[in-house]
Amino acid sequence: LRRQQDAELARRLSALEGADAAQLLEMLPGAARYRVWDTLPTTLAGEALEEVTGQVAEDLVGATGDERLVEVLGALDPEELSALRQYIPAEVFARLEAQMEALARRQLRTSSEYPLGSVGALMGHDFVSLPVAGDVASAVAALRERQPLPEQTDQVFLHDEYQRFAGAVTVTDLLLAEPDTPLRELLREDSFSLQPEESGDRASQAFERYDLISVPVVDRRRYLIGRLTVESVMDHVRERAEDQALASAGLSEDSDLFGPIWRGARERWPWLATNLLTAFVATRFIALFEGSLQQLVSLAVLMPIIASIGGNAGNQTIALFVRGLALEQIKRENSRFLLRKELAISLINGTIWGGLLGGVATVFYRDLALGLVMAVAMTLNLVVAALVGVAFPLLAARLGRDPALGSSVVLTFTTDSMGFLIFLGLATLVLL
Amino acid sequence: LRRQQDAELARRLSALEGADAAQLLEMLPGAARYRVWDTLPTTLAGEALEEVTGQVAEDLVGATGDERLVEVLGALDPEELSALRQYIPAEVFARLEAQMEALARRQLRTSSEYPLGSVGALMGHDFVSLPVAGDVASAVAALRERQPLPEQTDQVFLHDEYQRFAGAVTVTDLLLAEPDTPLRELLREDSFSLQPEESGDRASQAFERYDLISVPVVDRRRYLIGRLTVESVMDHVRERAEDQALASAGLSEDSDLFGPIWRGARERWPWLATNLLTAFVATRFIALFEGSLQQLVSLAVLMPIIASIGGNAGNQTIALFVRGLALEQIKRENSRFLLRKELAISLINGTIWGGLLGGVATVFYRDLALGLVMAVAMTLNLVVAALVGVAFPLLAARLGRDPALGSSVVLTFTTDSMGFLIFLGLATLVLL
Structure with a gap:
């Protein structure tokens, strides 16, 4: 019977989105939380882990064997992994790093380089950059090969012959232009970029003020190193508001309302x-x-x-x-x-x-x-x-x-x- | 000299964005605030008025003659006007309504119908809807005529032969598809819509959870009546967080830090x-x-x-x-x-x-x-x-x-x- 129940649970759980699974995990106390966690399919477990609050993440990681942890975490993007780094045992992290491709490993290092809450830590590495020298038809052809495009792609970044960031064209401009239009003509003069050292708070003000969806992140030498999306910014704004409300009552943002009593007392x-x-x-x-x-x-x-x-x-x-x-x-x-x-x-x-x-x-x-x-x-x-x-x-x-x-x-x-x-x-x- | 100073001030101010002008107005006490306000070009003044906090808006509207007010407010969208309604004298509002086109007047009434903070009050009326029966080439042709597209257009809404909402196609899908692809083939199965009665809080959860940029707002009979963008949702989230922080100290969100002393004491x-x-x-x-x-x-x-x-x-x-x-x-x-x-x-x-x-x-x-x-x-x-x-x-x-x-x-x-x-x-x- 227990096995039958487990199968039913697994079937229901696998229909969830990562954020829903995360909410479920946060709401469940003790044993029920572990049971759901163990039953989640690997990819979904990874997505959920990335969304839960700090103490719940720590709790779940602590209750998981190294083998499963490597599987669960292996499905995450470098920047997601970097955000969870503080909870992951060093040897598991080293194994994950070793099994990554060279590119992802470099991205992981880039993300870990910048302090929590900075643009560099919040940015993603999934973006499209095309040569600025081409025309619309060549850009569309390149994008077709690149499918599926990253989420929230409202603009495509462009680079010059030295691979330096040269500006961005919006997807709508690409759609509405004639195929033989040179990309340079579609470049927006007021296009906005961020540096990885800037604070997430400053970035979120810019997003709100100028109604941005995605922004290129460019280092001092004008190389494109990442992309900040309105999605990450909204998460950041929400988390900051929650942190502040809890911090002003002397609690950590990581507080786990459904965690063990003794930990609740101690915090x-x-x-x-x-x-x-x-x-x-x-x-x-x-x-x-x-x-x-x-x-x-x-x-x-x-x-x-x-x-x-x-x-x-x-x-x-x-x-x-x-x-x-x-x-x-x-x-x-x-x-x-x-x-x-x-x-x-x-x-x-x-x-x-x-x-x-x-x-x-x-x-x-x-x-x-x-x-x-x-x-x-x-x-x-x-x-x-x-x-x-x-x-x-x-x-x-x-x-x-x-x-x-x-x-x-x-x-x-x-x-x-x-x-x-x-x-x-x-x-x-x-x-x- | 005074006139020369004014001209210099006007020149500098007209280079601002609405949000920047709003911040400046909020930061200035008394006379300086009114001087800047009077010098702002009409359109910029309207954009700024829409962004400032409640008490500052009330303050500025109170200090402005009816003629200029009609000019300033005449440049706003119906939903922006609706959000400011409580501060506008009834006769000015009536004049504005009278000089509007029939469509805008209908939109203004729609926005005013729903309670503050609901999807209906937060949504915009600027969106693109095309017949679902067409193909990609016909859609692109229609969009070219419609230029410039509304801000944050990540998807184009589609309607059936009875003008009912039939789904949405993303701009990137349109860009990457062959011109003769029927739009029906590009319809997203999981496309999301909201009803105007839903609360802005529920909507903002959906935006965060599913990483949305714009969402169609559809009434009970499945007619498309508006569009909610991530921009409005972010404003809403930020305002709610601020309201809560102030409300828990017994203050209204409208509090004006730089307003007159007596009002500050009374509030x-x-x-x-x-x-x-x-x-x-x-x-x-x-x-x-x-x-x-x-x-x-x-x-x-x-x-x-x-x-x-x-x-x-x-x-x-x-x-x-x-x-x-x-x-x-x-x-x-x-x-x-x-x-x-x-x-x-x-x-x-x-x-x-x-x-x-x-x-x-x-x-x-x-x-x-x-x-x-x-x-x-x-x-x-x-x-x-x-x-x-x-x-x-x-x-x-x-x-x-x-x-x-x-x-x-x-x-x-x-x-x-x-x-x-x-x-x-x-x-x-x-x-x-």
Whole structure:
């Protein structure tokens, strides 16, 4: 019966596309995941492996014998293999390299040369390049021999007699031109190329801005070394967005929602430890005022409001600045203007909403002085939040780091500590 | 001199692409923005207006006279106009509609019919459809007359004798086929089409999964009504990611970083008010224990740690679940498994890290009972965080709402209130 079930499973699985199989693997916990993985046909398994998130890939590679791994990975393109390299045991990788053709081996080395997320690492090696000296008829003849063309071929690249990149002609131009038109006449003046060292983020901006489908990647000496497609760029954009959302909660993009419990627990440790430490240090500022708290216990009740409102306001500033930096709207020249604007906003909102909060506290505790202390403390903590909310993303960006990463830890620590210090300090001075 | 400067500015601006002009407008504050806007050539101004974020568009439209607005907007495609509709004064819109050709007016109505973010609202009306009965030579002849072809034309749509959608042929297939090949032979079996009611999110998944460049949009009766391109899909994906990042900080996607201060202050009010209210209510749980705090002031110092660590742990769970829901990995069948897993993780981490925190507190305050209370309270609050972190996104998704939206408010409110209640309650029972 088990064998019959397996056969049925294999039949159903082989009808899937790589991306669907990848989604299935990610959704299945433990034993079920391995069973599906072992049953997938080799080629499909390779396609799926390339699509799953990091931890799932690691998990599957770890559960697979070397023989099957060589088979599964052998079906991948050099750039796909290069992206998985970190998960593949060295001896398996060496065997794969050895069994490759010379061209593919060279492509694998090229892809591995560039850092993750760069154009060189994202580009593919599957493209068509024809001599620029020919005409449309000769190009069509060459393309017919080359069939099937690579996916997302909207343009054909051209090279000069020294094999250097000479431009591109679009497939539609080829289709609509007379057969005897020289290719040079169809060359687009505004044709775009990328260098392998450029970042995938810059490349994706160009794709969005100029509505590109594929772009030639050219090295410093103008040799064509690869092709970046809108498909890879979209994957990159999506992954970056997901990474950022997870990273801002202190998680790795590789997190496997369906993985083992123990690993799930452990991957949260760095974040837990960081937050425990910062919370512990922030509350030391409360400990400075134990005497005041004992005299006026309402301070203990009200202090978390001041701390938390600062954190929330600062998060808004950070969210706006992270977007402004991503869209390259924020430059050195206008950052001073933006800082002044955020400070003005914090003063306005501190006056209005701090005043309201102070009014409520006055009524609640029948103590006007306490209300005034709350209003002033809230305003000052909003100013602190604006300062950190502007300074942290700008500083991170200037240091070449992701401005979203770690921002919430630093912000919460500052607005908590300063919130406690300002509120309890003012209260001690004024009320006691 | 001023006139000379203006002429120089106009010359430089007219060399820009629409997207570049849009970025410039977004980056400029106040008067400088209006000056650039007034100097932009009409067509470029229209292209730029279509690309800027909502508040900037509203700002610019508000500062423009009706005459110029009609000129600027007159150059836009119906679907672009439809996307800007909410910012355009009704009488200007009516004039634009009146001066349109019948076809464009019909297209404008079609685009306005579908909700924002649906395929119908994202699709363009610029596509090529040819009779399926012809051959390659007749298709090429028809395309030559139709030049220039719409951007991102990777395939040509075909219709039958009743004008119904009959499939698509790729431009590369047309290029490589012999001129007398019937188009029917080149029809792709797996060709993909969308309905206008489908959501842009579903469509973008299909584009990513199957590496599409353009897709026909077909109504229920199989008439071709539009075309969705990878360009619009990429814009949509990017905007959704930005919206989510801003929305989770309680800001609208339309926020204008460089806009006036007063508007910047006001747009943060709903979030400030919400957080003030929830913080105020959460601290009412502290007020229940004023007596205990007076007896043991160290409780006031330690309670923010318990509250804040719960919030941070819950945010991790939410981030994982928001991603899992976006990737459609989480279904009704496996949500129970995931809840059990998150609860197990919170118990494990509560035991380990709560134990550590309790140990530190014991040493600091030379009070073993206090340390035990801290350890137990932290574990319980992590369990609360896991429950809310799983339940909120699942419930939001089931109600058809964005699972990221509002999650942090609900989470922080719960983990703060329950953190104070659990810690101070336990302390009162055990220590006093």
